[in-house]
Amino acid sequence: MDTDTPTRTEIDAAHDLVRQYSDHACIDIQHNGTLAPAIVMPEGRTIQSLKKLIDEFRPHPERRTGDSAMLDLDSFIDITNRFKSPFSAVFAVNEAGTAGDLKITSVFDYHDPQTGDDSHARFMGHKAHYRFPLSDEWKAWHGKNDDLLDQSDFAEFLEDHITEVAAPPEIGQKPELTDFEKHLANLIASLQSRLCGPSSLMELSRGLEIRTEEKLESTQRLATGEMSLTFSTEHKDSTGGQLKVPDLFVINIPVFKGGPSYLIPVRLRFKKSGPMLKWKFMLHRSEIVLDHAFREAAEKVREKTELPVFYGRHE
Template structure:
């Protein structure tokens, strides 16, 4: 065999190897999607696998080399209304929207920064900010003790500890709630005086309770080893608390009914927060309106699409 024949054989082998390799290697193709449906890029890269005769996506392989996100997504959680408003201002655009779930027990404000609207291509709705109205420790204490009977010493200590949250009723509150409950409002100083009276009579027995024409009640304490008439203590029927329900939020004013029960000479005390869920819903609604006013975004009561 001549040298030329050897060269032709080698070239043929190389050509066969190249054709075989080309037949096995996948081919990257660009599929034109320009007129298929809204929301797609003009062209989509796919790999054609000659062995399996199937098209495969190359998105996963390409995403491994991404140096920056393709879009904003994720949910930021803030602890105060002020932070919610400031962060929304930082990221919002013309189509962002606010949603407010105002119903207890889990009120929430949600800003969907990449929201969409009629006449514009739909967006991902996956870039969000959430404010879940964390309760203050003081408000938790009032809610946790609501309508729960307490021993006299514990009740007196509770009033002392939460003296800063007691408030004087306004004229409007007096005219609304005193006729409603047929009870007299107590001032903070009267409640503190009551708590100190109760501390004195912790070991005493209760003889009787009487309702006065003024709407107040009285109970008479007497020491068991004495025959004296005892001490009469006036008990107000309602009082007002004013405290922030949410961290760094505005104060919420709630009327509170003061109650006691006498059983075999012992007295149990409890209080009832009047419609406190309503006052919280009112505060959440107010905060939603404030966020809408300060950001200039539309606000809706409810929750956005999942």
């Protein structure tokens, strides 16, 4: 063993380790006129981004970011006009029937469609949203839609919402009909319905006496001896006359809170169960009315902001 060869002691090894990991340098970094102090660590240490550190020394943010939520459509239009640029875009999503989502979004820093260079793609980090709130009237009518209601519940509901029942349009006396009146006329003809107004509807809800008459008729063919039986049930009014109950009326309600009102046909049915009478109403194709109201609002945004509106979600 060579005794002249110096041996490393534990203290020497500790000194080397301290020097290796404590050796560092302080520097200043210049970036677009921004000065930020930084520390250069020795080999073996993790390299981290200085972006957050540099941003702390900026006099203002590098770019606009954030999502704002508007409470009405006019405010959404105003903030879109405030921050829009030539490449901003609006996206409208109607998923009321599935996800229950009715939303319109402005993406202020959307990609510029005029450049083919991907290096000019934008971050899409600055947005404004508006979620369309359904009106209380819309939710009330849909809350009872297609439900069987007894006489008292039916009367109570109508008393609370009778002002939303519209008078029957004078379809037969007008030379020109609106699109809704044409649709209503076709519905009446196809269903052979009787249209009623708010006063007639209230009379039905407050009380209707029905007499049920059941008949059994038998017929026999003399040649063959075959016999057939026919069983029928007929509803009559309290005096025994033919019962004529209107089966169609129209409501005039807003789809969205603060939005315009729309006419919706409502079909009316009744069912006699023993001494009890039950009622049911069904809103006719209300999903079409909702989509129409949604697209009208989106087209208003297109007109007021002069931005493209896309029906769908952005990437």
